[in-house]
Amino acid sequence: MDEQKKTLCLSADREDDIVAAGRLLKNGGLVAIPTETVYGLAANALNGRAAAAIFAAKGRPMDNPLIVHISNLEQWGPLVTEIPPRAMELARQFWPGPLTIILPKSDLIPDEVSAGQDTVAVRFPSHPVARAVIDAAGVPLAAPSANLSGSPSPTEAAHVMADLNGRIDAVLDGGPCIVGVESTVLTLAREVPRLLRPGGVTPEQLRQVLGQVEIDPAVLNPLGEGEKVLSPGMKYKHYSPKANVILLQGSWQQYRDFVNQKAGPGVFALCYDGESDFLQVPTVSYGGRQNAGEQARHLFDALRQLDKAGAKVIYARCPEPQGVGLAVYNRLIRAAGFEVIQLD
Known part of the structure; x- marks a missing residue:
């Protein structure tokens, strides 16, 4: 074309x-x-x-x-x-x-x-x-x-x-x-x-x-070597901004403390509503902590906003993989290339 x-x-x-x-x-x-x-x-x-x-x-x-x-x-x-x-x-x-x-x-x-x-x-x-x-x-x-x-x-x-x-x-x-x-x-x-x-x-x-x-x-996991791609969104790194996305799994206090220790140029947080005031890095929210539908609606726009803001590393809050939250979690782990840090 x-x-x-x-x-x-x-x-x-x-x-x-x-x-x-x-x-x-x-x-x-x-x-x-x-x-x-x-x-x-x-x-x-x-x-x-x-x-x-x-x-x-x-x-x-x-x-x-x-x-x-x-x-x-x-x-x-x-x-x-x-x-x-x-x-x-x-x-x-x-x-x-x-x-x-x-x-x-x-x-x-x-x-x-x-x-x-x-x-x-x-x-x-x-x-x-x-x-x-x-x-x-x-x-x-x-x-x-x-x-x-x-x-x-x-x-x-x-x-x-x-x-x-x-x-x-x-x-x-x-x-x-x-x-x-x-x-x-x-x-x-x-x-x-x-x-x-x-x-x-x-x-x-x-x-x-x-x-x-x-x-x-x-x-929830990378497709195995040699396995067929039966559906879109299964095999490749997907949904990813230019920045490096890292998914943080743990409590809000663990997330806050980890991110604040990492503060520096190009470091951003993808967090829930109401959390930005407690973080020492620039933030973009993608919805309420208990509102998976809102998270789904705003996730991709939030990732694009982070790129526009010049993010180099994005530390993302990990959603609950239940109900629609499973879809949000699936998109985020693929955006992160399966880079997940267990804080606890």
Whole structure:
């Protein structure tokens, strides 16, 4: 893709701009669109060449599969070999919403979208603008996060432009995303359902529908050598600012004392609301200590703020890995490249 091309800035408030975004996508272009989770870099999911352009624009490894977005349940069936009853029950409970379901793919899905695997990840977003764009394009859309690969995911159109201006055809500004972290990814292409990436739909919610749900070891640990990337967000260092992120696990008093001992040029803290007055380094807060939903909503913007402020080292408060907090913890340990200091 020509990196000197002009990226159009479109508004989700204008019907004409939604139609224009759909037209660009139908013709093989790349458009960043808002969803309830993060902004996605969309392309025609049935067009292998268009999907390949996503990888080029993001600098994304080709073995990292894409998620296909649909705007109604009727679009799901042709993309997979079958929809088992447990998949349909999940759809009834959580779609439209931040849940991605992996099933064996049909021949309609190009290898570029599935990263050469025999499965496809599908999601039905709740954001009305995302669904309107899919309808305008007339095809399902493949859409990973609309950022440079490895950097914090974008939750505002300005984040997209900071990363991809000149690399994509357009960005459709639909305001800030309300969930703030990528969708939960669950594979049903095995006997026991397995959570591959935590998100806004929690393991507890999934178990209420399915009973048994395994959590893949790669949710909390690096992917093993030679293991396949079954879902986005599993293998590579992700969500990371330019600064070195270090996750600190321990009490508030232990965190405060450790960070204050490390005070110096370029040292910053990623903390909870109300803690900055007690820290002797510059800070950015990412939400209340007991509000995982707020932490998820503000995390990626906070990491981008720290980069803008010139942070070199970021000591991050460790969230509770429960409920939506599991998704926040998953993003932070990947942003930190699994560098965690146990303070106790």
